[in-house]
Amino acid sequence: MTKKILILHTGGTISMSEDESGKIKPNERNPLANISLKNKSELELVTEEIFNVPSPHMNPERMLQLSLRIRQAEAEGFYGAVVTHGTDTLEETAIFLDLTISSNMPVVVTGAMRSSNEIGSDGLYNFRTAIMVASSKESVGKGVVVVMNDEIHSARYVTKTHTTNVATFRTPTFGPIGIVSEGHVNYVQTIKPQQHLPINYVVDQVFLVKAYAGMGTELLRALNQTATNGIVIEALGAGNMPPETLPELQALVEHKIPIVLVSRCFNGIAEPVYDYQGGGVNLNKMGIIYCRGLNGQKARIKLLVGLSAGLSGLELKKYINN
Numbered sequence: 001m002t003k004k005i006l007i008l009h010t011g012g013t014i015s016m017s018e019d020e021s022g023k024i025k026p027n028e029r030n031p032l033a034n035i036s037l038k039n040k041s042e043l044e045l046v047t048e049e050i051f052n053v054p055s056p057h058m059n060p061e062r063m064l065q066l067s068l069r070i071r072q073a074e075a076e077g078f079y080g081a082v083v084t085h086g087t088d089t090l091e092e093t094a095i096f097l098d099l100t101i102s103s104n105m106p107v108v109v110t111g112a113m114r115s116s117n118e119i120g121s122d123g124l125y126n127f128r129t130a131i132m133v134a135s136s137k138e139s140v141g142k143g144v145v146v147v148m149n150d151e152i153h154s155a156r157y158v159t160k161t162h163t164t165n166v167a168t169f170r171t172p173t174f175g176p177i178g179i180v181s182e183g184h185v186n187y188v189q190t191i192k193p194q195q196h197l198p199i200n201y202v203v204d205q206v207f208l209v210k211a212y213a214g215m216g217t218e219l220l221r222a223l224n225q226t227a228t229n230g231i232v233i234e235a236l237g238a239g240n241m242p243p244e245t246l247p248e249l250q251a252l253v254e255h256k257i258p259i260v261l262v263s264r265c266f267n268g269i270a271e272p273v274y275d276y277q278g279g280g281v282n283l284n285k286m287g288i289i290y291c292r293g294l295n296g297q298k299a300r301i302k303l304l305v306g307l308s309a310g311l312s313g314l315e316l317k318k319y320i321n322n
C-alpha cells in the first residue's frame with residue numbers, strides 16, 4: 001500500500017544556496033525538489049512550503065501553525081510527516097511539536113548544516129533519511145524525532161552543539177534513540193511517555209535567563225512586571241542560584257510569576273540537592289519549579305505550552321516536573 005507522507009518545508013540552510021562570494025542566501029526554488037528515492041513507488045510525497053524563513057525567524061505562532069497542520073494531516077490519511085527546518089532553532093520547534101501533537105503518526109524534523117550547492121552538502125541526504133524514518137513502521141508511536149547525520153534523536157532532549165559541523169545535533173546525558181544505517185531504521189531506546197497538550201493558541205512574554213557567578217537582582221527585577229507570564233532560569237550546577245538573587249526571586253514568587261529552573265550544565269538533571277543559601281533545597285521550598293533534563297530553550301517552550309493550555313499552580317508544576 002502506498003504511504004502518504006506530508007512534507008512541510010519551513011526554510012533554513014537546507015533550502016538555501018551559496019552565492020559566488022560565499023554568502024548563504026534563501027532560494028526562490030527549493031533545492032529539495034530534486035530528491036530521488038529508492039522506494040519511490042511505495043510513497044506518495046505531498047509537499048507544502050508552509051514558510052520559507054531562516055530559523056532565527058521562527059516563533060511560537062509559526063510553531064503552532066505547523067503543529068495544527070500536522071494534527072490535521074492525520075485526519076487526511078497521512079502516514080507520517082517530515083518538517084525541514086533551519087538548524088538554529090530546530091530543537092525548539094521539535095519539542096513544541098512533540099508537546100502539542102498527541103497522535104502516534106511519525107513526525108520527523110530535519111535540516112542541514114551546508115547549503116544545497118556547497119561541497120559535501122548534507123541537505124538532500126538528511127531529507128532522504130528523514131523520509132525513510134517517517135515512513136518506517138518502527139517510527140509509529142515514537143513521538144517527534146529529529147533526524148540528522150544518520151542519527152535519530154528524541155525531540156525532547158536533542159540540541160545543536162556546534163556552529164558548523166554536520167554532526168552538530170547531539171543528545172547530552174541520554175544519547176540518540178536510534179540510527180539509520182544502510183537504509184535501515186534502528187531504534188535502540190525508548191524515552192518516557194509525556195503529557196500532550198494540543199493547544200490552539202500561544203501566550204507570549206515567557207523569558208529565559210542564564211545565571212552567572214556574581215549575579216544580582218537587576219535582570220530579574222526587569223522581568224518582575226504584570227505582563228510577564230513566566231521565567232525559565234538556567235541555574236548553576238545541580239540547580240543553585242547566587243544568594244544575591246534571592247530577594248528578587250522571592251518577589252517574583254509572591255507576584256505569582258511561575259519560575260522554572262534548569263541547569264546551565266550541558267549534561268545532567270537539575271534537582272534540589274544543596275541546602276545552603278541559594279541552594280536548590282531553598283529554591284524548591286520557595287516554590288520554584290524544577291524541570292528535569294531539559295535545557296533552557298526547551299524548558300521555555302514547555303512552560304509556554306503549559307501556560308497556553310491554561311495550567312497554573314500545582315497542575316503546572318506537575319506538568320513541568322514530568
Ligand SMILES: NC(=O)C[C@H](N)C(=O)O
Pocket residue numbers: 011012013014053054055056085086087088089111112113114
Ligand atoms: N544550518 C542552518 O539551518 C542555520 C540557519 N541559520 C538557520 O537556522 O536557518
